Amino acid sequence: MKPARAALRRLGGALVLALLGAAAQAADLLAPGARAGDLIFREGTEAVSAAVMAVDRGAYSHVGMLVGQPGNWQVVHATPSEVRGRPDGVVVDALAFFLDPRRSRRHAVYHVEAGDEARQRAVALALSMQGRPFRIADPAGTYCTELVWKAWRDAGMDLDVRFTSLALPLLPGNYLLPSDLLASPRLRPLAPATPLPARS
Template sequence: MRKLSYTLFILWVSFVCPSCHNLGKTDSQTLPTELFSDGDLAFRRGTGFMSRIVVAADKNGTYSHVGILKKMEGEWHVIHAVPGEPEFKGDPDRVKIEPLTRFFSPERAVCGEIVRWGKDSLAAARAAQTALLMVQRGILFDHDYNLSDSSQMYCTELIEFAYRKEGIDLSEGRITHMDLPVVRGTYLLPSDLLLNKHLKTIYDFP
């Protein structure tokens, strides 16, 4: 019975999974970078199977991953906690910083959105600085998805943590309970953040 449930779940993810507008890819060179600010949030729907699981299981969501923008040496970067994207052999899953063009590359994103905390731009910029500190400290990815322990972090946990340092509660207490064949537990999903009414869209694609 468990094997049958798992098989049905895989079929459901493959064929019923909610989609971005038309699953188009972005040309990263066309990003309107002049519109962006430190602390803006970058949401994306990934290309992998786990991304499909997250989106399929999230009744409110389009996206499977999120990071925070920080301008470094004249180029926009994204700070995010991510598994399975090593930069070199032996690179552990961790909080990392990479160019926005790579974060939104066709190999990693089928759609995406940049949103802004609309109430305090200085607080948002400080949140980005807090996230950068997590990179510098070498914080590892939280494979246990434990929100009560900040010694390791997953993507939404990092964003929630950085903004909460500024007294901003992005999730407003929202949290998602999953009970699926391959995913069981309580998680802070991208949609739990994106539903905050004080976030406004700066750019999205496709």
């Protein structure tokens, strides 16, 4: 019985170290200079991501807004549920969760060219939408690109984007696609973080 307990303790210690390493790695995945209010795009792994990519023909299928600070980054985003029992809607997730390979193939951070006051207002507005349903054609809800665009617009920063007209079955209309948002002259891509050297 003692060897089994010792093995469990070793396994538990290894698990804690792995989790701490994953959190540190997620923090290091962000580009230097990232700030709360900046936008983080990802290419998702789910069927809905493939559908967005097919319609948009862009590089990314989803976007959220960074909130928090280095070492404790979170992402506020509007999404179909990614957690069992959680409804579709606007949620705040840890950066490590948002970028987990089960949900993200790759990502990029874009800096919003804005002053500190507008940045603080945009973050507060995005966070105030927590719990709003995820909907693509319902004013009572919102979707990922619309969430971050509205937060910055209502904070006084026009991202100067163009919506795309889509003849979707049952849901025709004008939509803000990820590539539309990426074309904003107010966004600047941040260089990716330099990977940490491998530990020997």
